Amino acid sequence: MKYLHTMIRVRDLDATLKFFCEGLGLREARRMDNAAGKFTLVFLSAPESPEAEIELTHNWGSSEDYGSARNFGHLAFRVDDIYATCAHLQSMGVTINRPPREPWVSMANTGVW
Amino acid sequence: MKYLHTMIRVRDLDATLKFFCEGLGLREARRMDNAAGKFTLVFLSAPESPEAEIELTHNWGSSEDYGSARNFGHLAFRVDDIYATCAHLQSMGVTINRPPREPWVSMANTGVW
Numbered sequence: 001m002k003y004l005h006t007m008i009r010v011r012d013l014d015a016t017l018k019f020f021c022e023g024l025g026l027r028e029a030r031r032m033d034n035a036a037g038k039f040t041l042v043f044l045s046a047p048e049s050p051e052a053e054i055e056l057t058h059n060w061g062s063s064e065d066y067g068s069a070r071n072f073g074h075l076a077f078r079v080d081d082i083y084a085t086c087a088h089l090q091s092m093g094v095t096i097n098r099p100p101r102e103p104w105v106s107m108a109n110t111g112v113w
Numbered sequence: 114m115k116y117l118h119t120m121i122r123v124r125d126l127d128a129t130l131k132f133f134c135e136g137l138g139l140r141e142a143r144r145m146d147n148a149a150g151k152f153t154l155v156f157l158s159a160p161e162s163p164e165a166e167i168e169l170t171h172n173w174g175s176s177e178d179y180g181s182a183r184n185f186g187h188l189a190f191r192v193d194d195i196y197a198t199c200a201h202l203q204s205m206g207v208t209i210n211r212p213p214r215e216p217w218v219s220m221a222n223t224g225v226w
Contacts, residue, residue, distance in 0.1 A: 001138045001193070002161035006119040007186030025114045048115035052165040057186055064183065072185030073120030073170055080114070 005043065005053035006075060009066050013040060013058040020044055020054070023089050024077065029053060046077055118156065118166035119188060122179050126153060126171040133157055133167070136202050137190065142166060159190055 010016040020026040026044040033040050038060040043053045054075065079085045082100045090096055123129040133139045139157040146153050151173040156166045167188065192198045195213045203209055 001159040002191045003159050003165035003167075004189040004191050006188055009183050009186050046114040046116050049165065052116035052162065054116075055186070055189070066184040067182035068184050069180035069182035070122050070177065071179040071181050073122050073168070075119055076117040076168070078115040078117050 003052055005055045007055040007057055008075075009057045009059070011058075011062070011066065013042065013056065016056055016058075017042065018092070019089075019094065020056075023092055023094060024079075024085070026054065026077075048078075116165055118168045120168040120170055121188075122170045122172070124171075124175070124179065126155065126169065129169055129171075130155065131205070132202075132207065133169075136205055136207060137198070138192075139167065139190075161191075
């Protein structure tokens with residue numbers, strides 16, 4: 001048995017790819033456009049774990065409120081330098097709600113955010 | 114950069130572990146009990162992908178409605194025999210909403226559910 005991916009549904013595929021790829025450094029592994037079903041699937045992975053993918057599902061033209069709920073917590077990635085990563089994201093206009101800082105307030109600083 | 118885990122928040126840790134471990138075959142890699150924070154974290158992984166984990170977060174005694182939303186789609190795992198896996202889950206009382214069947218209705222049968 002093997003982990004394949006976590007699927008998340010996204011409204012704005014371009015903005016999502018900008019965040020994950022340009023912002024975080026994930027790579028697009030493959031893409032499937034399905035005109036009949038009016039959806040696009042994009043599979044992303046991190047360079048050091050190419051087989052563990054994130055599947056983005058984009059339903060074309062959907063205006064449905066996908067919402068958010070507490071049952072889904074987060075996706076976690078290890079980065080080489082959390083400060084540099086956050087600075088890069090901030091330079092792209094991404095709001096970092098809880099910037100990494102010393103001393104680490106909520107948990108031990110293991111280098112993983 | 115490396116994928117670490119997907120975190121999901123669960124109400125009933127025992128029932129969740131029964132589903133993922135006894136039902137699907139994931140293994141518990143490690144567990145952290147935090148009495149001060151009143152939560153337990155359990156990290157699970159599939160035998161063929163031990164570094165790609167699922168993090169279960171259990172907040173002790175919480176009665177909050179964690180809800181569900183369309184932004185989080187699913188977790189995907191590859192299994193050797195989808196029919197055997199589903200039969201095993203059904204034998205445990207798990208309802209399989211869309212049992213695998215031939216001919217595959219919604220998508221090509223790649224052996225992955």
